[in-house]
Amino acid sequence: MKTWNNKAWFMVVPVVILVAFSAVIPLMTVVNYSVQDTFGNNQFFWAGLEWFNEIVNSERFHDALGRQFLFTFLILIIEIPLGVYIALHMPTKGWGRPVALVLMSLPLLIPWNVVGTIWQIFGRSDIGLLGYTLQLLGIEYNYTQNTFDAWATIIVMDVWHWTSLVALLAYAGLQSIPQAYYQAARIDGASRWAVFRYIQLPKMRSVLLIAFLLRFMDSFMIYTEPFVVTGGGPGNSTTLLSIDLVKMAIGQFDLGPAAAFSLVYFLIILLLSWVFYTVMTNIDKQER
């Protein structure tokens, strides 16, 4: 007996066409550019693997990749525990619950370039509240001149913008825990830490993995916010991969090297996404 119907595949044809135009054709074009050189006017010259060789051996790429991993690592070790901490302390009933949910959602509704602009002004020592206050307190702070200050600004900005996503996901995970678990823990005389370690954390694991994956991918592809605040500076100290790529492709109009850069960047993201996806689905299978 035939148990499935192939006609259902026709339903995905519109999506396939859409993805072909929005992703596959541009990707093919990037691959074509990555093995050629151009000076515009649709004239291309074969370059072979030259651009890939240049990119994988380029100190500039290694530095940007290192900065990217550092940025992603820092925001993950701050945002995930902080998001969980906030979720654990958010009100679960009464008027405080909707208020907390709305407040937590607000940063997520602000567009990236607006967030960048807010923090760019906020950090200025002449008109910005943060920069001015730090100056009054006698703390030297200048994100346009000092590397540490620039990094601190973009990290705090990302934490401000995205911790609420982790908190809301963790909160949703906490809300799904039946009260019977807490009652059983109370009867057993479990400590607050034991409740967190053996009930809340395991029950939040799936949503935390999603939060981790989302924050990892987003932070690895971040462009607008740090670009608006620091423009990649001072020097190249906050030039992350995407900022460097745009400088190369649009600033310098080096389409061949930029295409090779994009493909290496894409492969790294693809590999890490696959690793996380595999880990997540396997944990889910083990839980079942």
Added chain:
Amino acid sequence: MDLDMSWMAWTWQTAFFFGAIATALVIMIVWTSLKPPVPTLGILGIETTPGDRLFISLLGSAFICLGALFFFGPPLWWALVACVLYALAVFRWV
């Protein structure tokens, strides 16, 4: 209608590359429709179908080539041989 595709900057090498991937996908579709895949547990400790193993082979091959460029530079003929051996190993053991 004159469809100008020069902006895509096709070369026979890149056309061959995409043709090879498309052919592999078609072979995979035909293979799995004739013989529905049964996920198997390999040395990575994860269940994989032939489609997963093709993906792991292609992704791994890309990194083998990038690694070869980083350590030895072009040409990549030996890296290509390593990619084929790697893909065979993935289909056999992963």
